[in-house]
Amino acid sequence: MSLELKKRIVTSFFLFSLLILMFSYSFIFIISLMIIATITWIEFYALISKIFKKNSFKDKLKRLSAKGVSLMYLLFIVFLILTNLESRNFIFFTLMISIFSDIGGLTVGKIFKGRKLTKISPNKTVSGATGSLFFSILLIPFFLSYLNFSNMYSVIIYTILISIITQLGDLFISFLKRKAVVKNTSDLLPGHGGFLDRVDGIIFAVPMGILLLNFF
Numbered sequence: 001m002s003l004e005l006k007k008r009i010v011t012s013f014f015l016f017s018l019l020i021l022m023f024s025y026s027f028i029f030i031i032s033l034m035i036i037a038t039i040t041w042i043e044f045y046a047l048i049s050k051i052f053k054k055n056s057f058k059d060k061l062k063r064l065s066a067k068g069v070s071l072m073y074l075l076f077i078v079f080l081i082l083t084n085l086e087s088r089n090f091i092f093f094t095l096m097i098s099i100f101s102d103i104g105g106l107t108v109g110k111i112f113k114g115r116k117l118t119k120i121s122p123n124k125t126v127s128g129a130t131g132s133l134f135f136s137i138l139l140i141p142f143f144l145s146y147l148n149f150s151n152m153y154s155v156i157i158y159t160i161l162i163s164i165i166t167q168l169g170d171l172f173i174s175f176l177k178r179k180a181v182v183k184n185t186s187d188l189l190p191g192h193g194g195f196l197d198r199v200d201g202i203i204f205a206v207p208m209g210i211l212l213l214n215f216f
Helices: 003-022 026-051 058-082 085-112 126-137 140-146 154-178 195-199 203-210
Strands: none
Touching: 003 026, 003 126, 026 058, 026 154, 026 195, 085 126, 085 140, 085 154, 085 203, 126 154, 126 203, 140 154, 154 203, 195 203
């Protein structure tokens, strides 16, 4: 087992343990949410600064705009989550869909490889995208009794939508990283990169999931 893989496993165990604690204790949830949101915003702004790094008025304006829009967006996510804490099982399910989408994409993509999904991220494949959907759907039997979906079709459609949104969010951040010519947004999480590298799909999937809550 390579050193990098060992780091990834240890960090994954830490992150999963933190996730369990967050959904077990409200005060840990709120404090962790604020810290992660702050770090994610700092990493995003650092990424944008590498893309628009010139001192021209145009690039300065773009950096300022990105700073403002990203900050408002993250505050919007935090507000949505904190005002929907009574739907904690639903939020946890959405997070797990995003996590399993990443795991499925990585696992199936490495095993089957095949046709590239897009030029934005050369490592993404059609088989990986299919694996993301498949792994996400595997979660349904474990969460169905804890959720208030009207019928099985609703939970399947919801799961597929969240998985797709997660993958699109991942591709968007990958596009920005490619523009900035960086592999990771930071090195805070050994084996994983930065917090933004881990929550790239989640920051789009969770708010969309909460907004879809009443619909489903």
